[in-house]
Amino acid sequence: MSSHITSPTWDTFFAERTKWIKSSIIRELLKFTQQPEVISFAGGLPAPELFPIEAIKKASVELLEKEGQKMLQYGPTEGYPLLNEQISIYMKKMGVSCSVQEILPTSGSQQALDLVGKIFINEGDTIFVSKPTYLGALQAFNSYGPKYVGSLMDDDGLIPEEVEKVLMLHKPKFMYVISTFHNPAGVTMPEDRRKKLVELAEKYDTFIIEDDPYSRLRFEGNEIPPIAAYSRERVIYLGTFSKVLAPGFRLGWIVAPKEVIAKLVQAKQGTDLHTSTYVQYLAAKLCAQDLIETHLDKIKSVYRQRRNLMLDSMDKYFPKVGFHWTKPQGGLFLWVIMPEKIDSVKLLEKAVENKVAFVPGNAFYPDPDEGRNTMRLNFSNMKEELIVEGIRRLGELLKREA
Ligand SMILES: Cc1ncc(COP(=O)(O)O)c(C=O)c1O
Structure with missing residues (x-):
C-alpha cells in the first residue's frame, strides 16, 4: 500500500x-x-x-455418494422439492395444511424475519409485538425503521382484550407473535386466545407473523395447534430445524399464501440466491427417516x-x-x-x-x-x-x- x-x-x-x-x-x-x-x-x-451426530454423518455420506453432484450445486430459491414435501408433512402433523408451493426454505428463521421485514416494513410503519418479545426479531425489523406498539402478557401469553385496544388505536401493519413456549417468557397461548387473535386480525384488517421454533418441544400438557391451523389466510408461519435438530444447519422455513411466497422469493434471491442445497438435501433425508421424531x-x-x-x-x-x-x-x-x-x-x-x-x-x-x-x-x-x-x-x- x-x-x-x-x-x-x-x-x-x-x-x-x-x-x-x-x-x-x-x-x-x-x-x-x-x-x-x-x-x-x-x-x-x-x-x-x-x-444426533452419528445419524447425520451416515446420512451425509450416503447422500454424497448417491447425489453429491446435485447437493453441491446451486438450486432453486423456492427450495429443494423433497424438502418442501417433508416440511408439508411435518406441518400437517401439527395441524396446518399447506402445499409445497406455499413453503419457502430459509437460512434459519432469523433470515425469515429479515425477509418479512424487507417485503412488508416501510420506514415509520407500526408493528405490534408482545412485551417482551424475541430480541432477534427486533434486530431484524429495526433495519427497516418501524415503530413498535405492544401489549403485556400474562401466564397464558397475549391477552386478546389488551391486544384489541392497541389494534384499535394504532392500526399496526402486522402482529409479530410467538404463540408457543415464548422466547423469552416461556408462556403459551391457549386455543381460545389463538382463535380470538385471528378474529382480531380479520376485524382490524391486519395479519399475524407466527414465529414458532419451540412448539414441538412440549414436555407435558396437550399439544395446541399453531395459530396458522386456524387461519392460513391471515397468518404467515415461521418454522425452524434449529431446536428440533441442530441450529448449525441454519435451516428454517416460511409458510405463507402463494402471493407472499412469490415476493419473498424475489427478496431472498437478492440476499443469498437460495438456502444451502447441501443442508436441504440432508434435512429432507433425515425427515424421511423420521429422525426428528x-x-x-x-x-x-x-x-x-x-x-x-x-x-x-x-x-x-x-x-x-x-x-x-x-x-x-x-x-x-x-x-x-x-x-x-x-x-x-x-x-x-x-x-x-x-x-x-x-x-x-x-x-x-x-x-x-x-x-x-x-x-x-x-x-x-x-x-x-x-x-x-x-x-x-x-x-x-x-x-x-x-
Ligand atoms: C422466537 C425465535 N425466533 C427465531 C429464532 C431464530 O432461530 P433460527 O436458528 O432458526 O434462525 C429464535 C432463536 O432462538 C427464536 O427464539
Missing part, C-alpha cells in the same frame, strides 16, 4: 438505515458469560451433547428433567416475596419478574462476578427502559449439577438485593 492513501471516515459512508441497528450493552456484557467457569443461563442453545423424544426427556431441576432449585434458593416466574410446559426458557427496585442489568454485572449469568429482561423490549426488573433463564444448555449450583448462586445474590 502506498503511504499517502488514508482510510475513509466510514461513518460518513454508512447508509441511513444503519443508525437503527444499535449494538447493545447487553451483548457486550454477555461476552463475559462465555468464559468456561461461568454457569450461563444466558444463551438459547440446545444441549450439544444430544446432537426420535430425536425429539430424546431431547424432550432431558430438557424436562433440566426444567424440573431449575424450577425445584428456584423454589429452594430464590426469595419468594415480590418474585414471580413462569413454569413453561416446554421450550427452552423461563422468565422471572422481580421487585421493581431490582435492576437486572446491574444485577448481571454482580452475577458475572459470581460466575453465573442470565439475560436481563429489558433486552426483549423495543424500549430498553421497560422490563428492567425481569430476566430470562435458559434451562436446556447447562448440565444438571451446574443448574443447581448456578441457581444457588443467583438465589444468594437475589436475597441480598431483595
Whole structure:
C-alpha cells in the first residue's frame, strides 16, 4: 500500500438505515458469560451433547455418494422439492395444511424475519409485538425503521382484550407473535386466545407473523395447534430445524399464501440466491427417516428433567416475596419478574462476578427502559449439577438485593 492513501471516515459512508441497528450493552456484557467457569443461563442453545451426530454423518455420506453432484450445486430459491414435501408433512402433523408451493426454505428463521421485514416494513410503519418479545426479531425489523406498539402478557401469553385496544388505536401493519413456549417468557397461548387473535386480525384488517421454533418441544400438557391451523389466510408461519435438530444447519422455513411466497422469493434471491442445497438435501433425508421424531423424544426427556431441576432449585434458593416466574410446559426458557427496585442489568454485572449469568429482561423490549426488573433463564444448555449450583448462586445474590 502506498503511504499517502488514508482510510475513509466510514461513518460518513454508512447508509441511513444503519443508525437503527444499535449494538447493545447487553451483548457486550454477555461476552463475559462465555468464559468456561461461568454457569450461563444466558444463551438459547440446545444441549450439544444430544446432537444426533452419528445419524447425520451416515446420512451425509450416503447422500454424497448417491447425489453429491446435485447437493453441491446451486438450486432453486423456492427450495429443494423433497424438502418442501417433508416440511408439508411435518406441518400437517401439527395441524396446518399447506402445499409445497406455499413453503419457502430459509437460512434459519432469523433470515425469515429479515425477509418479512424487507417485503412488508416501510420506514415509520407500526408493528405490534408482545412485551417482551424475541430480541432477534427486533434486530431484524429495526433495519427497516418501524415503530413498535405492544401489549403485556400474562401466564397464558397475549391477552386478546389488551391486544384489541392497541389494534384499535394504532392500526399496526402486522402482529409479530410467538404463540408457543415464548422466547423469552416461556408462556403459551391457549386455543381460545389463538382463535380470538385471528378474529382480531380479520376485524382490524391486519395479519399475524407466527414465529414458532419451540412448539414441538412440549414436555407435558396437550399439544395446541399453531395459530396458522386456524387461519392460513391471515397468518404467515415461521418454522425452524434449529431446536428440533441442530441450529448449525441454519435451516428454517416460511409458510405463507402463494402471493407472499412469490415476493419473498424475489427478496431472498437478492440476499443469498437460495438456502444451502447441501443442508436441504440432508434435512429432507433425515425427515424421511423420521429422525426428528426420535430425536425429539430424546431431547424432550432431558430438557424436562433440566426444567424440573431449575424450577425445584428456584423454589429452594430464590426469595419468594415480590418474585414471580413462569413454569413453561416446554421450550427452552423461563422468565422471572422481580421487585421493581431490582435492576437486572446491574444485577448481571454482580452475577458475572459470581460466575453465573442470565439475560436481563429489558433486552426483549423495543424500549430498553421497560422490563428492567425481569430476566430470562435458559434451562436446556447447562448440565444438571451446574443448574443447581448456578441457581444457588443467583438465589444468594437475589436475597441480598431483595
Ligand atoms: C422466537 C425465535 N425466533 C427465531 C429464532 C431464530 O432461530 P433460527 O436458528 O432458526 O434462525 C429464535 C432463536 O432462538 C427464536 O427464539
